[in-house]
Amino acid sequence: MTSWILALSILPSIVSSQDFASWGVSGGSGPRGGIGDGAHPVLQPQSFITDGYVPTSPNSTRQLAPGPAPLLVRNNGTSCSSTRRKVVVDSSTSGAQQEMLGFGHAWTDSTVEVFNQLEPELLDQLMGELFGQDGNNMGFMRHTIGSSDLSGVQYSYDDNGPSFNEGEPDPTLASFNLGTYGTQMAELLAKMGSYKGDVFLYGAPWSYPGWMKNNDLFIAPNDGGSHFLINNSLNPSYYNQAIRYLTDYVDAFRDYGVIVNGISLQNEPLNYQGGYPCMFLDAADEANLLQQGLGDAMHERGVKVLAYDHNTDQPAYPARVIQGAPDYVDAAAWHCYQGPVADYTILEFMTECSNTGLAPGTTNFWVAQNFIPAVRYGASGGSFWVLATDSNYGPHSPYGGCGSCSGSVFVNSSTVYEKTIDYYMVGHFSRYIRRGAVNHRILQGLQGGGTDWTAQFFAIAVQNPDQGWAVVFLNTFPADQEIDLTFTESGFIWQGTIPASSVVTWLLPSDQVLAINVALVMRHSLYRVKGALLLADKAVQE
The missing domain is CATH 3.20.20.80 (Glycosidases)
Structure with missing residues (x-):
């Protein structure tokens, strides 16, 4: 695969890429949806990591392992550090691209x-x-x-x-x-x-x-x-x-x-x-x-x-x-x-x-x-x-x-199967990007081409039906990448580390959930302040 872009302007634009309402499902009584839909909204930031190394023994690498959650550090559209990689997502309606x-x-x-x-x-x-x-x-x-x-x-x-x-x-x-x-x-x-x-x-x-x-x-x-x-x-x-x-x-x-x-x-x-x-x-x-x-x-x-x-x-x-x-x-x-x-x-x-x-x-x-x-x-x-x-x-x-040709699973016998690295890599996408999510354009912060295997920093930012975000990063560099992830509409900046030679998915709450969380934190802080004042007043009276 190369990193060239193929423009097919000769194709008539007869197919909508924004509506899967008429695209069916194969049937069955199993549950539908998953994390990131309206019934399973993301309430707290989360991170999941898979190392790019094919394991030499069980549990020798991280495989969809929970990692340090990204931190919401500022919301004014600026960053304090000039050494961090700045990834900017166009979260506006004009930045919205295809439905998933x-x-x-x-x-x-x-x-x-x-x-x-x-x-x-x-x-x-x-x-x-x-x-x-x-x-x-x-x-x-x-x-x-x-x-x-x-x-x-x-x-x-x-x-x-x-x-x-x-x-x-x-x-x-x-x-x-x-x-x-x-x-x-x-x-x-x-x-x-x-x-x-x-x-x-x-x-x-x-x-x-x-x-x-x-x-x-x-x-x-x-x-x-x-x-x-x-x-x-x-x-x-x-x-x-x-x-x-x-x-x-x-x-x-x-x-x-x-x-x-x-x-x-x-x-x-x-x-x-x-x-x-x-x-x-x-x-x-x-x-x-x-x-x-x-x-x-x-x-x-x-x-x-x-x-x-x-x-x-x-x-x-x-x-x-x-x-x-x-x-x-x-x-x-x-x-x-x-x-x-x-x-x-x-x-x-x-x-x-x-x-x-x-x-x-x-x-x-x-x-x-x-x-x-x-x-x-x-x-x-x-x-x-x-x-x-x-x-x-x-x-x-x-x-x-x-x-x-290898897949996500090797079946070795009637009692033994093995999940390969592909199982975990596919999971970074299939677990966290819901049907009906919308991909958004990333304006800056990406690097590398298709054949430059040791110097790639790729990402996609997809807004799920719960209005939260699933952001998948690929870092083939031999060094950790410190990230400032910014959304143009809110100005929110999320900071975190994408480890060397890894794939990482961040799950980020919607702006509405963040606003509720901030209100709860402020209310909790207010209660703590009121409690401290009451204790201080009581101590003075005694």
Whole structure:
């Protein structure tokens, strides 16, 4: 990832980035919201710290550990020290930018398989740590439609043959079936709703069934070469079947109590390599599918359409989809694997970014280094790649794909799982930034670029529904940073320390709560003064 800015002025501004009232939730009876919403307002300043070092042993680093709370030192817009880093947030209405939807990970077959290996009480504990209000409270989750490279067994929902690469055309989709693995995915997504009832869930296929493609293969050969896009691509003759396939998927998951809230038509549509499920899907194909019935089918079901779902180095792709199907595209989705950082003029999400090889003793800020710039340049949420694997980064495709993608959880056996540094890094965002929060522009105090790993000071300042603030800092410098954080409208200055090589989240009360606290302090002080005067008067009289 680089620190360049990508201006997509060619994209029509047809999507509001300020209202998620019509964006649904995946269902379930679990609690909604969390700290920072109207029911759980922040009443006192708080700080949480995660060290950037991958632990070498349990409890050897701080992991979402409570830290010294920032101090409200002055409220006149000035600071006493010229040596402190001054971070200024434009808290005015003109400084308000995009509304936030949430943060999370991706459900893959590897995640489902290793979770289902856990003893029931351990799975219950882990699900609470991932989705509960006292855990990471993740609210923006992706899942694979059919298999991906993070699947030990390869399949679509309509192979219509003895294996994924030996299917016959199924014009009426009579053989459509979630199968064993799709059913297990749906059942675990339904279980997620018992822990959090307001998850935004969106799906993405890695490939359509092989018989819908020009090469008739779900997975092209992994012979070291690139398979020319005209072969490993959708056959336009099967547009109607592709539309039916994605529509039947949404309906089938609903039968298990899972409401799909969003969809991208193809994961990484410009990736047509072999070795794992991939499929080239031109922007014109995406637009045609939407115009020829998929757009209506999705919107009738309350499903939002996310165009593109690939790297930001090809900005013309989402522009072409939007121009070709302007009534049906709700947002653009992009991945972190190529620069520049997206700066779309429409609603956008960072929908995939993967960490690899978390070597103990090394520093790893990859989550914050991608979530923070994404939000700064307009993303309303983000999801990292695989949620969980076994200790060998699997199960994954034996034919190709990512063999070292790591997630928030390693499941080592039916009785042992391990939360990685990514769990805690994702938590700095998903725990404390609520759905409906609004990101605000930071006017000064940030430093560093995307490849200058040891000299970055990044931050985002998000105003939660309770009108308090969640401010996430990334400090890759080898020295502590003493901070003066100022809000332009109130002039309040919060002081604190962002430790070297760390990610820190500050939770700050709203101005209204601060005013109440100040009134209580003044009243308490007045009572103390009155009490002291009464004691003094009594002593004089005696």
